Amino acid sequence: MILNARDKIIRRLLSLARTPLLYYPYYRYHLPWPSVILIENTNCCNAQCVMCPRDTLTRKRGFMEFELFEKIMKELSGASRKPVVHLHGFGEPLLDTLLPERIKLAKTCGIKHTYIVTNASLLFPETSRKIIHAGLDTMKISFCGTDEESYHATMRGLDFKVALHNIKAFVRIRKELKKRTPKLILQYLPQEANGAKTEEFQSLWRSLLDKNAGDCMNLSSLDNFGGGKSYNVVGERIVSVCFYPWMALSVLCDGRAVTCCVDYNGVQVVGDLNCQSVMEIWNGPVLSSIRRNFGKLDYSGFPTCLSCDWVCRR
DSSP states (O other): OTTOTTSHHHHHHHHHHTOHHHHHHHHHOOOSSOSEEEEOSBOOOSOEETTSOGGGOOSOOOBOOHHHHHHHHHHHTTOSSOOEEEOOOSSOGGGOTTHHHHHHHHHHTTOOOEEEEEOSTTOOHHHHHHHHHHTOOEEEEEOOOSSHHHHHHHEETSOHHHHHHHHHHHHHHHHHTTOOOSEEEEEEOOOGGGTTOHHHHHHHHTTTOOGGGTOEEEEOOOOOGGGTOOOSOOOSSBOSOOOHHHHEEEEOTTSEEESOTTOTTOOSEEEETTTSOHHHHHTSHHHHHHHHHHHTTOOTTOHHHHTOSSSOBO
């Protein structure tokens, strides 16, 4: 799915970004609305996954006020081409008891595609029914283990059996309700902590997923979270354009907009939706300046970007 830095779509975009001639139109122009908007309903989480830099999270934990979320949705309802709306951020979205209401509101406002990423630890049958009835379109589940030992070593604080049971119950409930949404994506990040058992992961889920609903598995890889982790060695010189400022907008749970979803601590703020509109931020001077600079491969003044391994380097 879009915005997972190691998915195929992203790799293709980044490969194009290495060629200035192919990417040139984006240096000067951008769509009147973002193609994707990530709205962090909460930055709270019930896990301590080893690949996540939550131990360095310094901003206040909390949930987005529903009134602010409603303001954003009403603005997006005026877009001629509605963006994909992610209802998650640097946290576990199912901790938010208002999530089903947020999904319903988004669909009421004409949003055609809503999307969450969850660890499924709280995906109990009642919650499954609520998000299915609310109209959620896609749900990616991070499940980074193939047995109790590897799962608990990676997704610390969670229970392998509970998450496994929840996912199986979700698929059964969706079938009982004769629904095909939300489409399910099971994601695995092979790493030392879980033994990188990709074949075992595929065997675990292959018979459960419903191809008619579009369910699939996604094998991804670790990234550095803009310097929050150091899994990948990065070269000193950036040689590709980051496409993010041309296609997506990330909004933290307190309403501040930042350069991208990797900026989990909100150090690169581009606006504040408490007092600005999406259009004002998206077409405003701050993001316009960033696009000009990034188009020239100038990332100076952006510490998260300078430590990021999404962009190609030498």
